[in-house]
Amino acid sequence: MKSFWPVRLASxxxxxxxxxxxxxxxxxxxxxxxxxxILASLFVILAVxxxxxxxxxxxxxxxxxxxxxxxxxxAGTLSKNPAFASMPHPQLLAVxxxxxxxxxxxxxxxxxxxxxxxxGDYLAIVTLGFGEIIRIVTNATESLGGSYGMPVAPKVQFxxxxxxxxxxxxxxxxxxxxxxxGLTFLAVREDEVAGLAxxxxxxxxxxxxxxxxxxxxxAAGAVLAHTEAFISPRTFPMExxxxxxxxxxxxxxxxxxGSALAAVVLFAIPEYLRxxxxxxxxxxxxxxxxxxxxxxxxxIAVAASKWIQTNVHEKGKKLGxxxxxxxxxxxxxxxxxxxxxxxxTLKTLAFGIDILRYAVFAVVLIALMLxxxxxIFGHHEIGWHWFRKRPVPATExxxx
Amino acid sequence: MSEAQPILRLDxxxxxxxxxxxxxxxxxxxxxxxxxxxxxxxxxxxxxxxxLITGVYKPTSxxxxxxxxxxxxxxxxxxxxxxxxxxxxxxxxxxxLSSVENVMIGAHLRHRVPLVGALLLAPNSVAETKxxxxxxxxxxxxxxxxxxxxxxxxxxxxxxxxxxxxxRALATDPELILLDEPAAGMNPQEKEExxxxxxxxxxxxxxxxxxxEHDMRFVMGLCERIVVLDHGEEIAQGPPDxxxxxxxxxxxxxxxxx
Numbered sequence: 001m002k003s004f005w006p007v008r009l010a011s012x013x014x015x016x017x018x019x020x021x022x023x024x025x026x027x028x029x030x031x032x033x034x035x036x037x038i039l040a041s042l043f044v045i046l047a048v049x050x051x052x053x054x055x056x057x058x059x060x061x062x063x064x065x066x067x068x069x070x071x072x073x074x075a076g077t078l079s080k081n082p083a084f085a086s087m088p089h090p091q092l093l094a095v096x097x098x099x100x101x102x103x104x105x106x107x108x109x110x111x112x113x114x115x116x117x118x119x120g121d122y123l124a125i126v127t128l129g130f131g132e133i134i135r136i137v138t139n140a141t142e143s144l145g146g147s148y149g150m151p152v153a154p155k156v157q158f159x160x161x162x163x164x165x166x167x168x169x170x171x172x173x174x175x176x177x178x179x180x181x182g183l184t185f186l187a188v189r190e191d192e193v194a195g196l197a198x199x200x201x202x203x204x205x206x207x208x209x210x211x212x213x214x215x216x217x218x219a220a221g222a223v224l225a226h227t228e229a230f231i232s233p234r235t236f237p238m239e240x241x242x243x244x245x246x247x248x249x250x251x252x253x254x255x256x257x258g259s260a261l262a263a264v265v266l267f268a269i270p271e272y273l274r275x276x277x278x279x280x281x282x283x284x285x286x287x288x289x290x291x292x293x294x295x296x297x298x299x300i301a302v303a304a305s306k307w308i309q310t311n312v313h314e315k316g317k318k319l320g321x322x323x324x325x326x327x328x329x330x331x332x333x334x335x336x337x338x339x340x341x342x343x344x345t346l347k348t349l350a351f352g353i354d355i356l357r358y359a360v361f362a363v364v365l366i367a368l369m370l371x372x373x374x375x376i377f378g379h380h381e382i383g384w385h386w387f388r389k390r391p392v393p394a395t396e397x398x399x400x
Numbered sequence: 401m402s403e404a405q406p407i408l409r410l411d412x413x414x415x416x417x418x419x420x421x422x423x424x425x426x427x428x429x430x431x432x433x434x435x436x437x438x439x440x441x442x443x444x445x446x447x448x449x450x451x452l453i454t455g456v457y458k459p460t461s462x463x464x465x466x467x468x469x470x471x472x473x474x475x476x477x478x479x480x481x482x483x484x485x486x487x488x489x490x491x492x493x494x495x496x497l498s499s500v501e502n503v504m505i506g507a508h509l510r511h512r513v514p515l516v517g518a519l520l521l522a523p524n525s526v527a528e529t530k531x532x533x534x535x536x537x538x539x540x541x542x543x544x545x546x547x548x549x550x551x552x553x554x555x556x557x558x559x560x561x562x563x564x565x566x567x568r569a570l571a572t573d574p575e576l577i578l579l580d581e582p583a584a585g586m587n588p589q590e591k592e593e594x595x596x597x598x599x600x601x602x603x604x605x606x607x608x609x610x611x612x613e614h615d616m617r618f619v620m621g622l623c624e625r626i627v628v629l630d631h632g633e634e635i636a637q638g639p640p641d642x643x644x645x646x647x648x649x650x651x652x653x654x655x656x657x658x
Contacts, residue, residue: 004523172519179529180508181518183497187505190494197454197488199480199509199572208515254496379496 015167023160034159038227040267041162042220045169047247047263048256049216052173054245055253056182057209058189059116060124063131065240067214070107070134071100071221072231073144076152079226089156093226097165097219104218105211112210116203119192131241139233149232156226165223166260169216173256174381185209189254246361250368252375257382266364270357283352292346293336295359297329302367309371405468407432407608408484408576412462413452413472422448424632425462430576435602435609437623437640439616441652444629446612447489450578453610454486455479467575480509483575487565487582489612495554499545499564502553503536504529506571539567543597558585563594570601577601579611583618591615595622620644628652 026034050064075096078084084092115126139147176182187195188205195202225231247266251258276284304325312318341347368375406429415423423445430436438446451457453464458473465471471479485506494502511532517525540546543563548556553564562582569577579598583591595618601607613619619626620640628636628643630652636643643649 175521176518178521179513179518179525180504180511180532181513181515181525183501183505184508186497186501187494190496191492193456193476194488194492194494195505196476197480197486197492198506198568199477199485200505201477212519 016164019160019163019167022163023158026159035157035227036271038157038159038162038223040264041159041166042224042227043244043247043267044166044260044263045162045216045220046244047251047259048166048169048173049213049220050244051248051251051253051256051259052176052185052216053209053213054248055255055259056173056177056189057185057206058253059206059209060120061127061210061213062124062241062245063127063129063134064213064217064244065236065238066131066134067104067108067217068221068224068240069138069231069233069236070104071218072152072225072235073138073150073221074100074103074218075222075225076150076231077144079152079154085153089154090158090161092154093156093158093161093223096222096226097161100222100225101215101219104221105215107218108211108214109207112207112214116206116210128241131238135233135236135238145232147233149230149234152225152229152231154226155229162220162223162227165216165219170256170260172212177256186254243361246365249375250364252377252379254379255375255377255381258375258377258380261382262376266361269360270354273356273360274354276353283354285350286353286356287337287347288349288351289340289343289346290333290337291351291356291359293338293340294329294333295363296336297332298363299366300332301325301329302370305367306370406430406465407434407467408453408610409465410449410453410462411465413449413459413464414461415448415452415457416460422632423452423629426627426629426632426634427462428627428634428637430608430610432575432608433602433606434625435598435611435623437619437626438610438612438629439614439619439626439643440629440635443631444652445632446629447580448632449629450486450580450610450612453479453578454484480572480574483573484578485569485572485574485576486578487562487569487580489580489584491558491561491565493553493561493564493568495552497553498550499540499553499556499567500533500536500549502564502568503539503571504532506568507532507536507539507573509572536567536571539570540564542570542600543567544593559587559590562586563597566597566601570605570607574607576608576610579609579613581612581614583613583615591618594618598622 026037046064046068050061053059053061078099079092079096084095087095111130115123118126138144144150176185184195184200184205187198187200188202192202224235228235243266247263248259250266251260251262274283278284305322308318308321308325312321408430410427412425412427413423414421414425426449438449440446448457452459452472455471455474455476455478463470463472466482466484469482471482494505511528513525513528537546537549540549543566545560545563545567548560553561556564562585566579566582582598583594586594598609598611599622602609611619611623623640625639626637626643627634628646628649635648635652636646638646
């Protein structure tokens with residue numbers, strides 16, 4: 001352990017330097033993407049912090065956007081205070097992030113203490129209800145701007161700060177899993193009764209996970225408020241909770257790296273679809289018949305894949321079958337389009353291509369649940385050990 | 401603490417579920433270093449008895465004393481902290497985790513890594529975790545599972561899973577260990593090894609053992625004293641030989657003579 005402090009200090013300095021360098025590089029090379037990258041890193045924080053609750057501790061919580069909202073409104077309200085407003089921007093953002101995290105954590109504790117006695121579906125209902133209550137109450141509170149929303153001043157966009165926050169969130173979760181303390185969280189997920197018999201304070205563990213998760217969501221919300229300079233209940237719709245949940249499930253519940261990666265991908269897809277515009281800046285339109293045709297074809301391909309998964313066992317044959325099933329999507333899609341165009345309504349009806357993102361989420365989720373219910377990475381982490389031969393327990397690794 | 405004081409004492413422990421009395425006024429005592437058997441036909445209330453001792457259920461009446469202290473109705477994790485640990489009849493391992501991680505969760509009870517230290521991966525948390533990992537490996541050796549340390553516990557055979565449960569329970573460093581049908585699903589050779597392991601747990605680790613088992617040869621060969629339950633009531637108590645020839649016990653197992 002002698003080399004601990006030099007290694008730790010070096011890695012912290014390295015990370016900070018890297019975040020600043022990335023910040024400068026993006027500003028120089030792609031300033032248009034600066035804000036989007038901040039939002040992407042915030043979604044990574046939201047997904048990784050929900051993964052701590054859902055994936056690692058196994059508590060089905062689906063109201064995560066509410067904690068981000070609490071953090072955002074905390075920052076929005078407190079930054080109006082002259083004592084804070086006079087601060088230089090970096091300090092202001094840091095203080096607001098901290099306060100947002102604290103208030104969200106407090107809410108997490110108040111909600112978590114009674115409701116974490118519930119399990120599975122029941123907890124999901126409570127957290128869903130909590131999320132809606134927060135949104136509706138805000139919507140009806142004049143002093144918070146009601147449904148019109150609330151301008152947040154000053155507008156502070158610091159990519160380096162959100163990146164640092166993201167690294168901190170990922171590092172803390174990963175550190176936790178490297179010690180026996182983290183194993184008790186996994187014990188709660190795996191079997192509460194056995195956990196209790198081994199002396200694990202199950203309720204306490206759940207509340208701690210919930211509070212840490214809420215704190216990070218609150219921090220992300222506070223940064224979001226200052227990045228966008230405007231927040232309203234519509235900034236945090238119910239879909240947001242579901243999108244975060246989709247990120248966690250897609251990445252593999254319990255896999256930190258999986259959640260982070262899925263968050264980036266699922267954030268990028270709708271943003272990319274939004275950029276698909278013609279010369280006038282209008283979104284491309286898609287024919288409803290074609291859309292439905294392709295959707296049906298994809299569903300058939302998913303069903304075929306499921307069949308292949310259970311019935312074909314030779315590796316080469318399996319790959320060929322998969323390729324065939326998914327290549328067939330294109331001709332099948334056009335075939336269905338032709339059939340659907342027999343209806344004049346479907347032939348003329350069209351909609352903006354950016355709406356597709358809802359369909360993307362739905363299709364991805366259906367395909368995933370059927371073909372790989374444990375998520376893309378399952379409980380595994382992506383890392384160097386993928387290149388080693390032996391499976392590595394979660395607890396192995398250095399002190400860095 | 402005086403030598404004469406029993407480590408565990410059930411004093412007319414009773415539990416009723418609605419109209420059903422699952423355990424009715426059961427009393428017995430375990431002395432330090434005993435290997436004590438709890439037997440009876442199916443549905444006799446043996447596992448319910450374990451659940452009472454480990455705090456899964458709160459006794460409706462009567463009391464349970466552990467090292468002289470009443471423990472009836474304490475939370476299961478508090479009872480584990482006092483020094484009682486158990487295995488489960490229907491194996492309850494942390495299935496997605498490896499063997500050694502299962503044991504480490506048991507071991508964390510005596511050497512807690514503080515939360516903040518864990519989050520920041522402080523040097524002492526890492527050292528503590530390493531130490532627990534080593535301790536857990538020793539326990540896996542004790543139950544002959546050292547070669548399976550990194551195997552996912554759900555993927556192991558039934559007999560290995562039972563042994564892993566014993567290692568995990570031992571990791572909490574209990575004074576008293578409760579084994580719920582440890583030999584179920586084992587072949588004769590595995591049973592022989594288990595017999596030896598349980599004796600080692602008592603002789604080398606100085607634990608007291610309370611065991612539920614259906615295999616009569618196993619129980620009679622292992623236990624020094626046995627209590628027999630039938631329909632929630634205690635029908636006999638004594639050394640194996642006396643139990644084997646007790647007409648009430650024979651009747652409970654085989655039915656009334658025709």
